[in-house]
Amino acid sequence: METPREPHFFKPLLPGFQSGVAIPLDFYSKHIQGAEINKPWKLRSDASDQIWEVIREGRTLTKGWKEFTEAHDLRIGDIVIFKHEGDMVFHVTPFGPSCCEILYTHPHIVKEEADADDAPTFSYDYCFLAEVTPTNQKDDKMFLPVEAMRCGALNQQCKEVKLVNKEGKSWTARFGFSESDGAYYITRGWRKFCRDNRCTNGDLFVFNVVGDGTTTPLLCVCPERKECTELLIKHFSRIDGSIVSTSRN
Numbered sequence: 001m002e003t004p005r006e007p008h009f010f011k012p013l014l015p016g017f018q019s020g021v022a023i024p025l026d027f028y029s030k031h032i033q034g035a036e037i038n039k040p041w042k043l044r045s046d047a048s049d050q051i052w053e054v055i056r057e058g059r060t061l062t063k064g065w066k067e068f069t070e071a072h073d074l075r076i077g078d079i080v081i082f083k084h085e086g087d088m089v090f091h092v093t094p095f096g097p098s099c100c101e102i103l104y105t106h107p108h109i110v111k112e113e114a115d116a117d118d119a120p121t122f123s124y125d126y127c128f129l130a131e132v133t134p135t136n137q138k139d140d141k142m143f144l145p146v147e148a149m150r151c152g153a154l155n156q157q158c159k160e161v162k163l164v165n166k167e168g169k170s171w172t173a174r175f176g177f178s179e180s181d182g183a184y185y186i187t188r189g190w191r192k193f194c195r196d197n198r199c200t201n202g203d204l205f206v207f208n209v210v211g212d213g214t215t216t217p218l219l220c221v222c223p224e225r226k227e228c229t230e231l232l233i234k235h236f237s238r239i240d241g242s243i244v245s246t247s248r249n
Helices: 025-032 065-071 134-139 146-150 190-196 226-248
Strands: 008-012 041-044 052-054 079-086 089-095 102-106 109-112 123-131 141-143 160-164 170-178 183-187 204-211 218-221
Touching (some): 123 146, 134 141, 146 183, 170 190
Parallel strands (some): 041 089, 160 218
Antiparallel strands (some): 008 079, 041 052, 102 109, 123 204, 141 183, 160 170, 170 183, 204 218
């Protein structure tokens, strides 16, 4: 396959995105690995003539990235496309949740192509814990917690979801509702997601559900942040509690 003249990658912005953004492994290995370690990336956009220098630490853009996001008023649910123009210069194009390119009319003032009344209202406030098990890998079927029924981003008319890992890579899976279990489930894509991410039985994911109830929802693997840590602590507390109660019997 011929390498594009201006290789590019995209990143959906998840909760905690201002602290840093990870470069997809495939893009990094093909176009970045081996470059000067201390050479900063230079980010530019159509918003202004300014160039932002951002430090790369391994595969993560760190120092300078927050200033770029604030200058462009980037928010959770936005998508940014990085196009490599050579010599660590990247043209960055932001898209809003409506999937329209964000147009910048004045500094710090953002206008999307879609009218504000037409832009969907996205929900980001529901996280759940998923465990990789022999059964759900064999059946290619993973059930969501019953509490997911209260999530506004999901409904029984939804037929598919996109599973997004920390690198921003996505997998499409079928989405359904089990009347007998009273719960949503993911199938025809869960096993591939686990295999491609080299999961083993017992691995845990915290997914953040992103959607507006009408478009295909995203189930994004949570970055390491407070809400995700709390879910894991509760999970292991339940395990420890069951061990203690068992040992007392």
